[in-house]
Amino acid sequence: MAGMMNFLRNESLLHGMKNETANDQKRRLCDLPIDQIRPNPLQPRQYFDEDDLQELATSIAELGVIQPVVVCQVENGYELIVGERRLRAAKRAGLSVIPAIITEVTPTDQQVIALVENIHRSNLSSIEEARCLQDILQRTGWNQSYLAQRLGRSQSAIANKLRLLKLEDDVQTMVLEGELGERQARALVALEGDVQKEWAQRIVDEKIPAKDVEKLVRQESSKTDTLKSNRTTQEKKQKGLSFAGPEGPTGELLKDLALLVEQSRRRGIPVVWKVKELAQRQLIVEIAVDLKEQIVNDEEKALSHESK
Secondary structure (H helix, E strand, O other): OOHHHHHHHHHHHHHHHOOOOOOOOOOEEEEEEEEEEOOOOOOOOOOHHHHHHHHHHHHHHHHOOOOEEEEEEEEEEEEEOOOOHHHHHHHHHHOOEEEEEEEOOOOHHHHHHHHHHHHHHHHOOOOHHHHHHHHHHHHHHOOOHHHHHHHHHOOOHHHHHHHHHHHHHHHHHHHHHOOOHHHHHHHHHOOOHHHHHHHHHHHHHHHOOHHHHHHHHHHHHHHHHHHHHHHHHHHHHHHHOOOOOOOOOOHHHHHHHHHHHHHHOOOOOOEEEEEEOOOOOOOEEEEEEEEEHHHHHHHHHHHHHHHH
């Protein structure tokens, strides 16, 4: 019954396709030779569990195919829209024909229907779903909001799915194979490549729940940001002053001045400088030395020398 309800939902989607009416849609139910049906090239499902397929094949061998597949007619046969698992299992069961509903649909809507049908069955991997969503967006030029509207979902839900494609390939495979849950995987997007893979394996090995993963990843990201900030500050200190000024004598003068200020700083003189005005006929540079700080530094050096 649930399978038929899913199909009816897909049928309602078919009725709503752009530039198509109920009269334009020609549908008919018949038995088709299995060898005349080719797989859907836009099938979102990429991973098929062998045990599940074998279980379905056994059921089909005993009871037959209860729910028809949906196909569209193409040159030299038919192309599958809905029912990839049923078609594969029917082949395993040794069937030569399969009940099918023949309909007419555009390639884009064919992909949308296949996605909706798999989502309704709830066992489509989040990575498979994300890849299909991305492919639809690229093929059609739709934005996320319009695709969300077509699928009856929120734009944020679409965006969250697409974020999963930022995961490393190895991590995506772990999601495809059911080792990592969607929420666990999405938390890892904030991490960089190698760290991401290390954490993914740790989550699987230690069976860390999604809520704890999110907390741990936040801590890891904060630690990484601090290290980056410290590294940037250190690099700036090591590089010292740099100046990209105008060409010609003026530029050379400013570069020499920048070098002089830097050398003075290295000797402990608290000096700063800035260009106040740089015009065709006039160059005004302000140089400031903190004499109070300089006096304190000189006194500290003198005391240090006397103590020795």
